[in-house]
Amino acid sequence: MANAIVRGSLVRVGLTGVLFALALAVQAAGEATYVIEGSKAAQLDSCVEPTDFMRRNHMEVIEHQRDETVHNGIRSTKHSLAGCIDCHTSYGADKVPVSINAEGQFCIACHEFAAVGMNCFGCHAGVPMQPSAETGDLPLPRIGHKVGLSTGEPEAVNVTRGVERGVSE
Amino acid sequence: MTTNKHKERVDTSRRGFLGAAAVVTTVTVAPGVVLHRLAVAEPRSEAVTSDVRWGMLIDSTKCAEGCDACVTACNRENGLDLQKQPKGEDADQQKKWDRQAAKWIRIVKVKDNLTGHESRLPMMCQHCEHPPCVDVCPTGASFKRADGIVMVDRHTCIGCRYCMMACPYKARSFIHETVDTKLTRAPRGKGCVESCNLCVHRRDNGTPSTACADACAAQGQGAILFGDLKDPEGPLMKKLTTLSSRQIREDLALDTGVRYAGV
Amino acid sequence: MKRIVYREWRLAPQRYWGLLAILAVVAGLGGLAFAYMEHEGHWVTGMTNQVVWGTPHVFAVFLIVAASGALNVASIGSVFGKTLYKPLARLSGLLAIALLAGGLLVLVLDLGRPDRLVVAMTTYNFRSIFAWNIFLYTGFMVIVIAYLWTMVERKGHPYTKPVGFFAFVWRLALTTGTGSIFGFLVARQAYDTAVMAPLFIAMSFAYGLAIFLLILLFALDQDGRPIGKFVLFRLRNLLGIFIGAVLFLVVIYFLTKLYGAKNYDLVAFYLADGGIYTILFWFVWILAGSLFPLGILFHPELSKSRAWIASACGLTVVGGLASMYVIIIGGQAFPMQLFPGKTILESGFYDGVGGAAAAYAPSLPEILLGIGGVAVALLITAVGIRVLQFLPESLADRDVVDHHVVRV
Numbered sequence: 001m002a003n004a005i006v007r008g009s010l011v012r013v014g015l016t017g018v019l020f021a022l023a024l025a026v027q028a029a030g031e032a033t034y035v036i037e038g039s040k041a042a043q044l045d046s047c048v049e050p051t052d053f054m055r056r057n058h059m060e061v062i063e064h065q066r067d068e069t070v071h072n073g074i075r076s077t078k079h080s081l082a083g084c085i086d087c088h089t090s091y092g093a094d095k096v097p098v099s100i101n102a103e104g105q106f107c108i109a110c111h112e113f114a115a116v117g118m119n120c121f122g123c124h125a126g127v128p129m130q131p132s133a134e135t136g137d138l139p140l141p142r143i144g145h146k147v148g149l150s151t152g153e154p155e156a157v158n159v160t161r162g163v164e165r166g167v168s169e
Numbered sequence: 170m171t172t173n174k175h176k177e178r179v180d181t182s183r184r185g186f187l188g189a190a191a192v193v194t195t196v197t198v199a200p201g202v203v204l205h206r207l208a209v210a211e212p213r214s215e216a217v218t219s220d221v222r223w224g225m226l227i228d229s230t231k232c233a234e235g236c237d238a239c240v241t242a243c244n245r246e247n248g249l250d251l252q253k254q255p256k257g258e259d260a261d262q263q264k265k266w267d268r269q270a271a272k273w274i275r276i277v278k279v280k281d282n283l284t285g286h287e288s289r290l291p292m293m294c295q296h297c298e299h300p301p302c303v304d305v306c307p308t309g310a311s312f313k314r315a316d317g318i319v320m321v322d323r324h325t326c327i328g329c330r331y332c333m334m335a336c337p338y339k340a341r342s343f344i345h346e347t348v349d350t351k352l353t354r355a356p357r358g359k360g361c362v363e364s365c366n367l368c369v370h371r372r373d374n375g376t377p378s379t380a381c382a383d384a385c386a387a388q389g390q391g392a393i394l395f396g397d398l399k400d401p402e403g404p405l406m407k408k409l410t411t412l413s414s415r416q417i418r419e420d421l422a423l424d425t426g427v428r429y430a431g432v
Numbered sequence: 433m434k435r436i437v438y439r440e441w442r443l444a445p446q447r448y449w450g451l452l453a454i455l456a457v458v459a460g461l462g463g464l465a466f467a468y469m470e471h472e473g474h475w476v477t478g479m480t481n482q483v484v485w486g487t488p489h490v491f492a493v494f495l496i497v498a499a500s501g502a503l504n505v506a507s508i509g510s511v512f513g514k515t516l517y518k519p520l521a522r523l524s525g526l527l528a529i530a531l532l533a534g535g536l537l538v539l540v541l542d543l544g545r546p547d548r549l550v551v552a553m554t555t556y557n558f559r560s561i562f563a564w565n566i567f568l569y570t571g572f573m574v575i576v577i578a579y580l581w582t583m584v585e586r587k588g589h590p591y592t593k594p595v596g597f598f599a600f601v602w603r604l605a606l607t608t609g610t611g612s613i614f615g616f617l618v619a620r621q622a623y624d625t626a627v628m629a630p631l632f633i634a635m636s637f638a639y640g641l642a643i644f645l646l647i648l649l650f651a652l653d654q655d656g657r658p659i660g661k662f663v664l665f666r667l668r669n670l671l672g673i674f675i676g677a678v679l680f681l682v683v684i685y686f687l688t689k690l691y692g693a694k695n696y697d698l699v700a701f702y703l704a705d706g707g708i709y710t711i712l713f714w715f716v717w718i719l720a721g722s723l724f725p726l727g728i729l730f731h732p733e734l735s736k737s738r739a740w741i742a743s744a745c746g747l748t749v750v751g752g753l754a755s756m757y758v759i760i761i762g763g764q765a766f767p768m769q770l771f772p773g774k775t776i777l778e779s780g781f782y783d784g785v786g787g788a789a790a791a792y793a794p795s796l797p798e799i800l801l802g803i804g805g806v807a808v809a810l811l812i813t814a815v816g817i818r819v820l821q822f823l824p825e826s827l828a829d830r831d832v833v834d835h836h837v838v839r840v
Contacts, residue, residue: 070322071314072216073373082353119547123323123358125351240780255475268480268782268791275780279771287777292770301619307566309557327552328544330484331562337619339768339783343484343544345475359473360544417770421618432771 036106038090047087048078058084059118081120086128099126213373222298222317223367224398224426225382226408229290231392231431232276239291239393242384243274246368248352255346271342271357273365274381279432288432291381291393294319294340294365295417296426302332302341311362317398317426320366328360337418340364367395398426436519436832438821441814442655448818455811462804465797466541474544477798482782482790483764488542490756491802494639495535495809496569496610497632498752500603501640503528503576505667506583507603510596516663519824519832520648525580526816527644528603529573534809536569538802561612568606575599584821607633614759621698622763625688631681635755638674642748645671647813649742651823660829661736668741672729675722675748678755682718694772697787701766702758706789709762712754721751765789 035041047054049061065079088106089097100107101121111118244250254266274293280286300319302311310326313319321332321341333341341364348357354370357363368379382393396405414428443451469476479486506524509517540546556563579599582588611632617623645667652659686703689695700706702713725744727734734740767784770776776783782790817823824832 066324068216069373070320070324071312073213073314073316073369074216075370075373076212076214085353119358123348123351123356123361125353125356129353237780255472265478265480266475268482269475271481272781275783276778277770277776277780277783278778279774280777281774283773289778292781292783301617303557304559305562305616306557307560307562308551308555310555325548325551325555326545327548329552329562330544331560331613333481333484334764335617335619337768338770339482339781342481343474343479345479346473362544418772420772 034106034110035088036090036109039088039106041087041106044087048083081124082129085124085126089126089128097127101126211375213375217314217316217372219315219317220399222398222426223372224296224317224396224405224428225367225379226394226396226405226412226414227290227427227429228392228394228412229288229429229431231390232289232291233388233390233392234289236388236390237276238384238388238390239381240272240274240276242380243293243365246380247273247355248350248357249273251350251352252346252348252357253350269343269345271344271363273340273342273363290429290432292338292340292417293381293427294336294367295338295423296365296367298424298426300423301335301337301421305331305335307331314369316372318367318369318372319364320369321361321363323356323358323361323363326361328362330362332362336364337421337423437825438519438522438823439825440819440821441651441817441823443818447654448814451814452811455807455814458807459804459811461800462538462802462807465800465804466546469797469801470541470546476795478793478795479798480782480790480792483761483792485760485764486542486792487757487761487794487798488538488801488805489760490753491805492535492539492542493610493760494753494756495531495538495805497607497636497756498639498643499528499531499535499636500572500607500610501636501638502531502644503599503603504637504640505644506579507596507600510592511600516666516833519827520644520663522580522583522822523648523651523817524644525576525583526822527647527813528576528640529580530809530812530816531640531643532569532572533812534805534807537808538805541801561609561616565606565609565613568602568609572599572602572606575602603636604633607636614763619768620763620766621689621695621769622702622759622766625685627681627685627688631678631685634674634677634681635752638671638678638748639752641667641671641674642745642752646742646745646749647810649738649745651817652827657823658826658828659738660827660832662829662833663827664738664741665735668729668735668744671745671748672726675726675729679718679722694769698766701789702762706762706766709758709765709789713758713762716754717751717758720747721754722748725751761792765792 033042041047047058049057054061061079062081062084065074065077066081068074068077069080084107085100089100090105091097098105099121102108107120107126110116241250249271252270254263254270257263257266274291276289277292278287278289296313296317296319298317300311300313303313303319306312307329308325308327310322310324311319311332312322328343330343333339333343341362343362344357344359347359351357368376371377371379378395379393382395385391385393394405394408397403398406398409400406409428412430414430415432416423416425416428417432441448477486503524505517506521506528508514509521509524540549543549543552545551552566556566558564575595576599579592579595582592582595608629611629614623615626615628648667649659686699689699702709704710706713725747728740728744728747729735731740766789767776767787770783775787776785779785784790826832
């Protein structure tokens, strides 16, 4: 029993160390950028929140927004998964969007490296919404526009608070 | 008046992006307008409230023989036409696949056993006030939104299908296959249950009506009327107060949000 | 009455490992079937949007119901103070855990998103009887393990009775919960009746005891341990009573449904024109699975033969599976009453056009998954009695029965 506890804490210490090293490495890389060339994100200074914050907390931000959208219908914020996809998708030579979850693309490249399994794209589309007059969809460029330009001005929703309080409430 | 206060806040944060004319219009109109009835297409920024309850009136006498515009429109709107039969070309496989593919709305034709009176009507999720599917869901994935829309949170749905056992309208579908192509507005994936959500993306983006109601109107039938069941001055309630309508399976007392006339 | 001695199952190694290998292969096939269904999605099964619960649920519900029934032997011993059943209590507890584990495994592996099991374990909707069942099942496991501990550990003996009583109450709640999964469904005519709960309790008594007896006779037979007539005949009579109780509640079920004119069609579907469901009901469940075993168990000559008693148990198990098929799948195949008093002429979603039943044909992966669950349950039992002291050295009358009881 005691043995198991010791082993457990050793593992925990080890894991923390690895994470710490990873964080240091990222910091050392400094201005290193991971956005995919040819995506809207590549032309912007930072993500919807400071890049450092997003690197560590994007999952909480998205998960929090997910519950807000599904249960409360809030779709105006810059923290939506659709926004991520719109901005971070790159386009092929024929201007056809490449799925953000395709080999080497923004989401999968990092998640594969970090051995993170997530299944957003089992249900969600990996390419931006296609504007269509027929269906009455809002053309996404409008939201994308807002996402791209609103980095300086904080939105009404306080994300850090949401993250601290946990996303599953 | 939280809605008005909120409106002002939204206006401030958006001032930079909206044209001057739009700002003037919104600010002038804002005090008198309740958020949900804004004609301006604007993604929702405040949580839905129970001030509205979305519902429908379906006049089966206007449902025209041979027309399935509502079904086609729903399939397009919600990406149901993107489902593909995974494998198996033989007739048996195809028949089975047709029973496995998700359908949110279908046309049903019924005949009274005694009088022989026939009626034709579209059936979909009835958006009950007391939905059995919500009661039975072990994880709470099946839920009723404040504005009366009954829907599934795919993120917590474990695919147990108990809601499908419990729904008296057989409104729900299980996704039996891996879905390759999906729309941003209608996520869909293997192993979850789904059903009509009254075009919830349209509700949240401020687009009026639903795909089925629009299609029915475009055909000239106008059998489907969509609206707010809590707005006595709205077109839906005005119609409901004058036209005799009923709920399907009234005996279960579920207080459905979709009402039928002429059945 | 002598002190009861428990011993590990002394089966010849090659027989034991052979048995384990067979069970492991069957369980492995079930695992492969699961992997296939999980990878492809449920379109490879016979399940559709009309029949949403298929063969895996037949096996899962059967095993779960039988699990709570298997504990009865222990309950009779410690709750009702019948010392005769005490030597059987350990096996009864083990079997209860094993059957429940097998059943739950099948249930979980048939989920659309089995990867989200942790969601089911952390997010609850307490209006759902299904959510309550998650607690009832896991709680049952914990309580039965505690119960077993009080039996095998000297320090625990004083607690055997209170823990046993608690386990008994819990198992009644568990089967009530399982029955209510169906009983609380107002939408479907075949369910929507409170009699489902007592019916499932009676079923659990019968099916659990039948499986218990089969395993007991097999295990004792394999390493030559005696079982006395007194013990065996007691269990045999008990099984007869339980089967009778199921039949009684089935009659009540149909009378309940027949009393309201709106259910005439449903009763006719089960009893007369339901095709495969009618055949399964009359010939497999009622005739082969209930009346035939009853005939054997109360026959003046046959009831004395161990082989015949074992066959009666086997038939009860087969009848039990058929009963689950009829209730779970037949209940869904019967067209839902969308428009009372009207006939559906056309439908784009198979709403029972002209009163037609929904089609369902079990697919191979579903059957393999279900049988895999049975194999897992047997595997747990086989390993359990082999490595731990679950089986009494002897069940001969002179070892387990007080003399004055025998004379009476």
